[in-house]
Amino acid sequence: SSHPYIFFHPDGHTMTFLGFHVSNEGNLIDSDDPTIILERNIIHPDLFQVLQANRVDLREDYHKLDKTQKILKIAGVMDLNWISDPDPGYVLTLDNMRKILAILMRFRCNIPVVVMGETGCGKTRLIQFMCSLQAMPIGAKNMLILKVHGGTTEQDVINKVEEAEELAVNNYEEHKIDTVLFFDEANTSPVIGLIKEIMCDRRMYGRRIRSDIKLQFIAACNPYRRHTVEMLNKLNTAGLGFFTKASQTTDRLGDIPLRELVYRVMELPASMRPLVWDFGQLSDKIERSYTREIVLGHVKSSLVPFPDDCIDVISDVLAGAQHYMRSRKDECSFVSLRDVERAMKVMIWFYSNLEHFAPGHEELGVDDSSTSHEGIGQLTEPELVLSTHNVDNRTINNIDFITYSLILSLAVCYRARLEEREEFDKYIIRIFKRPLTEIKRTKSIPR
Numbered sequence: 001s002s003h004p005y006i007f008f009h010p011d012g013h014t015m016t017f018l019g020f021h022v023s024n025e026g027n028l029i030d031s032d033d034p035t036i037i038l039e040r041n042i043i044h045p046d047l048f049q050v051l052q053a054n055r056v057d058l059r060e061d062y063h064k065l066d067k068t069q070k071i072l073k074i075a076g077v078m079d080l081n082w083i084s085d086p087d088p089g090y091v092l093t094l095d096n097m098r099k100i101l102a103i104l105m106r107f108r109c110n111i112p113v114v115v116m117g118e119t120g121c122g123k124t125r126l127i128q129f130m131c132s133l134q135a136m137p138i139g140a141k142n143m144l145i146l147k148v149h150g151g152t153t154e155q156d157v158i159n160k161v162e163e164a165e166e167l168a169v170n171n172y173e174e175h176k177i178d179t180v181l182f183f184d185e186a187n188t189s190p191v192i193g194l195i196k197e198i199m200c201d202r203r204m205y206g207r208r209i210r211s212d213i214k215l216q217f218i219a220a221c222n223p224y225r226r227h228t229v230e231m232l233n234k235l236n237t238a239g240l241g242f243f244t245k246a247s248q249t250t251d252r253l254g255d256i257p258l259r260e261l262v263y264r265v266m267e268l269p270a271s272m273r274p275l276v277w278d279f280g281q282l283s284d285k286i287e288r289s290y291t292r293e294i295v296l297g298h299v300k301s302s303l304v305p306f307p308d309d310c311i312d313v314i315s316d317v318l319a320g321a322q323h324y325m326r327s328r329k330d331e332c333s334f335v336s337l338r339d340v341e342r343a344m345k346v347m348i349w350f351y352s353n354l355e356h357f358a359p360g361h362e363e364l365g366v367d368d369s370s371t372s373h374e375g376i377g378q379l380t381e382p383e384l385v386l387s388t389h390n391v392d393n394r395t396i397n398n399i400d401f402i403t404y405s406l407i408l409s410l411a412v413c414y415r416a417r418l419e420e421r422e423e424f425d426k427y428i429i430r431i432f433k434r435p436l437t438e439i440k441r442t443k444s445i446p447r
Contacts, residue, residue: 011079071084099126181216
């Protein structure tokens with residue numbers, strides 16, 4: 001959004017401007033498109049000159065801020081006396097920065113924070129980054145997470161709240177910082193009623209929860225999204241135990257049977273609904289940034305001899321697989337950054353066990369011949385164009401070990417979900433570039 005913000009700092013004297021782009025005439029300009037005037041005469045020319053004289057930049061290009069500059073702005077709103085990056089691998093975008101500042105404003109105004117977004121869109125990590133930013137460099141623990149699910153009981157919630165209260169008292173008395181209790185996937189259990197009482201009424205079974213210890217509550221909810229008609233037809237004919245007709249089931253959300261929802265969720269209490277904040281989904285560009293950080297993290301922590309110049313290529317391949325899956329019209333479209341994390345773990349496992357796939361191991365169907373085979377983990381005719389800069393001198397059917405491990409990981413984590421796989425093969429092989437083996441034929445994809 002091009003909506004500008006002014007955040008007043010707790011010191012009562014300073015403030016942070018975000019999203020402002022003001023022309024000499026005092027008009028508010030769209031920071032993404034300077035030809036668009038959002039509002040005319042938003043500021044008097046005299047005030048504009050005074051602010052400029054006091055080094056308030058109302059023409060700052062916020063898209064060009066580096067991570068340290070963004071943290072500096074957040075720290076000003078938090079009233080921190082230190083600047084540090086608690087998570088170097090976290091991609092702090094302008095959108096994430098706005099969300100963190102919006103959460104802080106809700107804390108300040110005692111407004112419960114209820115966020116809703118697709119699984120894996122970065123809700124938990126954003127909140128962890130925000131809490132870690134406030135806790136450094138003192139290293140205090142100031143965030144607790146309760147992962148809510150269908151089996152979560154009210155006693156589980158009570159125990160976690162009592163633990164959070166004890167932690168909040170200690171953090172407030174010693175450090176004067178916020179303590180956050182995060183209810184993850186809060187609407188997946190009948191305990192949502194108790195969570196509502198805690199967040200909206202600040203009471204637990206009638207007992208008042210202290211408001212003077214800076215204990216904050218955040219709930220993340222899964223979206224209420226219905227399966228498509230095509231998907232429902234597949235489920236009803238797949239032999240998954242749907243013997244009771246949807247019209248006869250009593251397990252419902254309003255008039256909708258729960259089994260027709262993408263996520264099995266409970267109805268939000270009425271007093272929580274106005275507080276829901278749509279977190280949205282990651283854009284392809286932002287997801288690509290996160291994907292690269294995940295790949296980089298695994299490359300640094302594993303014993304696999306990844307060369308530096310293959311990190312971007314592997315990231316592009318995985319980002320391409322994510323994009324392809326999300327473009328599907330069925331359940332295959334449900335992907336998140338967890339799939340990227342899984343693909344890297346599987347790739348590293350395959351690499352560590354590739355001696356079992358070496359030529360001569362007939363039980364795995366990989367040999368020196370070009371005979372066609374069938375079955376997962378096997379190769380058909382290896383019609384390849386090879387890079388002259390292979391990342392690993394060892395090969396299977398002329399494919400270097402790292403490329404082969406990546407292909408197997410894609411087959412397990414993405415390709416196996418699809419009914420029509422040839423289109424995926426044609427799409428994904430175009431992304432393989434040097435220093436990986438460049439694959440030019442879909443026959444090289446594991447079957």
